[in-house]
Amino acid sequence: MSFGYVLRRLLSAIPLLLGISVILFAIIHLAPGGPLDMYTENPAVSKEALAQISAAYGLDQPVPIQYLLWLKSMVVGDWGYSIRTGRPVLTEIVLRLGPTLELGGLALIISLIIAIPLGIISASRRGSKLDSSLTLASFAGISIPVFWLALLLQLLFSVQLGWLPSAGYKSIGGGDFLDRLRHIVMPAAVLSLATVASWSRFIRSGMIDVLNQDYIRTAYAKGRSERGVVILHALRNAMIPAVTVIAVDFATVISGAVITETVFAWPGIGRLFMESMDGRDYPMLMGLMMMGSLGIIIANIIADLAYASLDPRIRYG
């Protein structure tokens, strides 16, 4: 692992991002509708006003020209202006990134804390009743629709018990730590459910693979306790396949959780994406998707580096 390797990977990401941007730009413009559609049912909006807005955002140009204009300003760090709010795209994204990172980050930490022990227990008690019930619970966790679970939790904790606010990032005028904690509990729980379920599966299968290896038998033969074998010898190797999944899941955090954020009225990137999609806010969508793509590329580099540190046989030069 070297600095040179990372640099080369980052440089090779540039043509990749360029390619992605062309495809995304094309797809966005192929989708029916346009940014000005939202005004067409408003009787107060005249054709002249629409033409003026269209010109102001360059929407009257041919799509390839629009792309080149977008690219030109992107290169110098100008992300453009949101058509919906008229504010700079970067300002809007930064504003929403905080709540999204808080929610996604907390959900991932919860997931790690729960998924790793669950995976280990399942694998070392393979075939037991405990393993079967955890397997069943995992599939349930993956299959339960987020909006449905969210609704149930809201009805229980907000309507019936009145313990937690059903949605939102903070109370009106409030926003101290405890207030925000009360708001984040339910969305974080909902968001971590599916990741816990899928990660514990990956860790379980990784563990089972490793536990069948010769060196594990050797370790047992040397008189190591089961606990020692699993934690010291097996876990590190078993994590390699799981790391890929976890790294990519970490990367998708910055794209926001669209459904969870919408259901819990969480002011994050996912909701910004939905609003921008509904309004066909092209500059905003491009900004969000480019940021998401960059996140995934970086996460993959980190995952590759993590392999090397987990497995001494892997070396990048």
Place this chain on the structure above:
Amino acid sequence: MTIKLTRRAALQGMLAGTAVLTTMRAFPAWAQAPGGTLIVGLTYEIDTMNPYSTGFLGDAQAAVIEGLIAPDKDAVYVPVLATEVPSLENGGIVVSDDGKTMQITYKLREGVKWHDGEPFTSADVKYTWEAVKDPAFIAESKDGSSEVESIDIPDDYTVIVNYNTITPTFAATLFTFGIMPKHLLEGTDLNTSSYNETPVGTGPFKVKEFVRGQYVETVRNDDYWRTAENGDKLPYLDSIIFKMIPDTNTLITQLKSGEVTMVVSTPYSQASQVQGIEGIEIVQGPQLSWQHLDFNFKRPSLADLNVRKAIAMAIDREVIIRAQGGFPKAIKSPVVPVFDFYDDSTPVLAYDVAAANALLDESGYVAGSDGIREKDGERLSYAFMVQSGRADDELAQQVIIAQLKAIGIEATANNQTGVAYREARYKGGYDLIYGRWITSANPVYHDFWGTGGANNGQSYSNPELDAAMAEFENTLDPAERKVAASKFQAILAEDLPTISLVNNVALIAKTTKLKNFVPNPTNMTNFVDTSAWYME
């Protein structure tokens, strides 16, 4: 003496009844103690607080920013920052001798203060026109600004607006959306101004905090100019909070848990759930939008009045209404009953399948082996378009398809989304189209059915109708306008380029503690006059 109880008279009776109730309730002074917070749930994200550049109808904006005049609960304009609504009778509108231009004079209310304490004057009105007209300001609602030639402000409380044309619709545009404070905004860039987040207005509530994607908190304006009839200072409420909750299920949950105490657009499908919530009631408010079935006159059979008549008689509005929870109201004219120029004597063809079939038989449309009629080689088989994704419209479409089948007409769903739908609608890429139109409180109709009208994708042209609509849209005298309106309503009902089916209804869920609330059907929203609302 015979009393003829028309529906309009009945409606007026109901309104009078409500007025009596409200007045009676208004007398006990203890009932209207100031205080209380109303929490409104909105399903959209407020983009900007500037009423001229927002892409939505400005709910929160209306509580903060006032215009010179505003439409009331019956869509009739009443004075706000002006002391009266200019008209020909009161001399507020003067038409030039050649009849081509007009001059409108507003007398402004004295003693009104901006939220920052500065006095509101005629200079603010003039500035608002200049700011909205400025091409550098990117805004949707610039309507009415280009028709103004110049504005004179002889003193602080007189505004003389010189128009370069005659526009009876002046009330629906420029100064009604809101007046902007010159002393704060002159020389600033309105596209990036902080006015878009925390606007300074003259309204009963002022913006305390706008948190993007979350809420707008407004608090009482202690220096508000309006007082109640009993002398109470207004507004009564301490605060109105507008929360942005994109998911309607979550919104209903928030009503249940008391985190939200008002929802202005309850979906028809969730009304019964909301009605079961303790402490929440649903108020039905009229809306200016209506559902219509239109024909494409390029199809020879649809250009035949007898076929259009038969279709009109084959559609049972009651079934369409029942399919939508029973909330929409049957109508017979595109002029919805809220308007005073709605003509209740507009003829309507009653639901009568037998008569419809007989009419088609007489006109020579013979059923083929599959039951579908045809004449001169043209089968009565139509491409039927609604906007896909609109559940209510798709449901109504299925009802209409089934009803048309009963008279030997085949309609096949050919639904489109977004721009494709809009293009087809404007260019006539359909045989039948079912959809929704909405007008402002000062409506024009020639766009829909006038020859070459911007929204007329039907290739429909009727000089007689054009003349009646032109008369309606270029006349300032209310009595003459009413006569012209009756004329074009009758023509539309008899020539049937469109079948007006139902008038949409707004379902407003609110806490039963909130009193004095009156729904407003116009694009100025329910929050256009919030000052008299109070919590019990």
